Amino acid sequence: MNRSTPLAWGREADVGTSMHDPKRSDESRTRRREAPTQGEICGDAERGEESKDKERRGGLRTGSTLQMKSASANSNIYAAMAAPPTAFENHLERWIFRHRIESVVSVEFRPKDSDLVLERLLFLSDVDVPEGSPEYHQMDDDSRASMLSTGVVAGENEQQVFVLTCAHSLKQVYNLHHPIDVADLADLYAPWIMCDHRELMFLARQDNERVSIEANISRLDIPNDLLLIEVNKANFTAYCNRPHPPVIFSSEFPSRFATVVMLSWPLRRHRTAVRGNISHSQRNIDDLAEENPEGLATVLSEVDITSDKGSSGAPLFDGLGKGIGLLYGGDGKFSYVIPTHVIRQCLLNWGWQYHG
Numbered sequence: 001m002n003r004s005t006p007l008a009w010g011r012e013a014d015v016g017t018s019m020h021d022p023k024r025s026d027e028s029r030t031r032r033r034e035a036p037t038q039g040e041i042c043g044d045a046e047r048g049e050e051s052k053d054k055e056r057r058g059g060l061r062t063g064s065t066l067q068m069k070s071a072s073a074n075s076n077i078y079a080a081m082a083a084p085p086t087a088f089e090n091h092l093e094r095w096i097f098r099h100r101i102e103s104v105v106s107v108e109f110r111p112k113d114s115d116l117v118l119e120r121l122l123f124l125s126d127v128d129v130p131e132g133s134p135e136y137h138q139m140d141d142d143s144r145a146s147m148l149s150t151g152v153v154a155g156e157n158e159q160q161v162f163v164l165t166c167a168h169s170l171k172q173v174y175n176l177h178h179p180i181d182v183a184d185l186a187d188l189y190a191p192w193i194m195c196d197h198r199e200l201m202f203l204a205r206q207d208n209e210r211v212s213i214e215a216n217i218s219r220l221d222i223p224n225d226l227l228l229i230e231v232n233k234a235n236f237t238a239y240c241n242r243p244h245p246p247v248i249f250s251s252e253f254p255s256r257f258a259t260v261v262m263l264s265w266p267l268r269r270h271r272t273a274v275r276g277n278i279s280h281s282q283r284n285i286d287d288l289a290e291e292n293p294e295g296l297a298t299v300l301s302e303v304d305i306t307s308d309k310g311s312s313g314a315p316l317f318d319g320l321g322k323g324i325g326l327l328y329g330g331d332g333k334f335s336y337v338i339p340t341h342v343i344r345q346c347l348l349n350w351g352w353q354y355h356g
């Protein structure tokens, strides 16, 4: 592993990438028309999964139909060959995608008070930063920036819906020697949640702009890099009345070679769906990176899939559709995941009553 490669996928949103910025939205739409993303392909943007399944049951695909018309003499042969079942159709992966994508959300952490954030950045700086210096201007920019991650709906009660994501998206305001408590972090940033349904509405031009909903930082565990967000349930229902079923995290981590699916939402690329295999169940952070500035204390599981900035917090699923981890980061060849037993223990510590 290249130790000079950053491991954690913290993503800083470009200044001005507010979800309500119409200029950026137009650019995004243009780009999408030119080049559909992997997620759109996996998400069956052109045809629904149901219709494809019906075609398979009917035994013919569109291309095969045309072929038969020009070869009627051999129609029985073509009919027999028309729709061979293959190992490449990935029924299980697509089932997981269909049943879990509604639980995946985009999280944008917006500064509540950039002056407070700047004050914190100056406090954490190792060196004196004079006002007006280039370093000061850089910090001033950083204090206004939004941070992005992927989140997953992990629970709910009568009043709240809970979204789980990684903490290190906000690592610029804490470090090993100066950790931050949840109340102070909640004073600095507000998480804004966008769900898959509203992104689809935006892409279908039913929404004129990307619409997200404000939530609150609820719990924080820096050593395990986990952050819990609570969304008022009534507000969430008013924002989107479609289902966002909580993901159950498995009591068992898959063995090596097991296939897993990751659903992530890097910047403007929702529905990014990838499949990979477990290559190691627990690596120590000391074996992965020379430095550990945030004081990560959890083991990380290794998966042979690639990942991108803004994907931190993306859920990984086993073949039963249960959560088995959240993406921490990657080195370009492998991705590293906070494993399910760490997540479950953390939720228990937060008072979660976990069944299943």
Ligand SMILES: [Zn+2]
Binding pocket: 195, 196, 197, 198, 240, 241, 242, 243, 244
């Ligand atoms: Zn929704």
